[in-house]
Amino acid sequence: LMGFDPNLTIFITGIGTILFFLITGGRLPSYLGSSFAFIGAVVAVTGYSGVGTNPNIGLALGGTIACGIVYALIGLLVMKTGTNWIEKLMPPVVTGVIVMIIGLHLAPV
Numbered sequence: 001l002m003g004f005d006p007n008l009t010i011f012i013t014g015i016g017t018i019l020f021f022l023i024t025g026g027r028l029p030s031y032l033g034s035s036f037a038f039i040g041a042v043v044a045v046t047g048y049s050g051v052g053t054n055p056n057i058g059l060a061l062g063g064t065i066a067c068g069i070v071y072a073l074i075g076l077l078v079m080k081t082g083t084n085w086i087e088k089l090m091p092p093v094v095t096g097v098i099v100m101i102i103g104l105h106l107a108p109v
Contacts, residue, residue: 001109002038002042002060003048003050003053003057003060004054004057004060038063038067042054042060045060045063046060
């Protein structure tokens with residue numbers, strides 16, 4: 001969907017999953033992995049048409065790394081302050097609808 005090599009993507013996600021379980025000691029039940037949240041951003045920024053390898057892969061990877069850094073900073077903030085502010089900012093009715101819209105949009109693909 002983003003023009004990345006599928007073998008490399010699955011390999012890196014596997015490494016991320018192993019690191020996640022080693023770092024958390026298996027205490028958390030889920031791992032973000034290769035989030036669908038990046039698909040729209042990568043396609044919009046790189047202008048990828050969905051055919052062949054993405055010619056702007058460097059730009060896409062740079063943006064993905066930047067998002068990872070933002071995720072890590074938010075994770076540190078949540079560790080310091082707790083989750084109450086997230087639940088007020090994005091209640092279950094909001095997050096549920098967002099997940100549903102993403103799923104419905106990707107269903108034809």
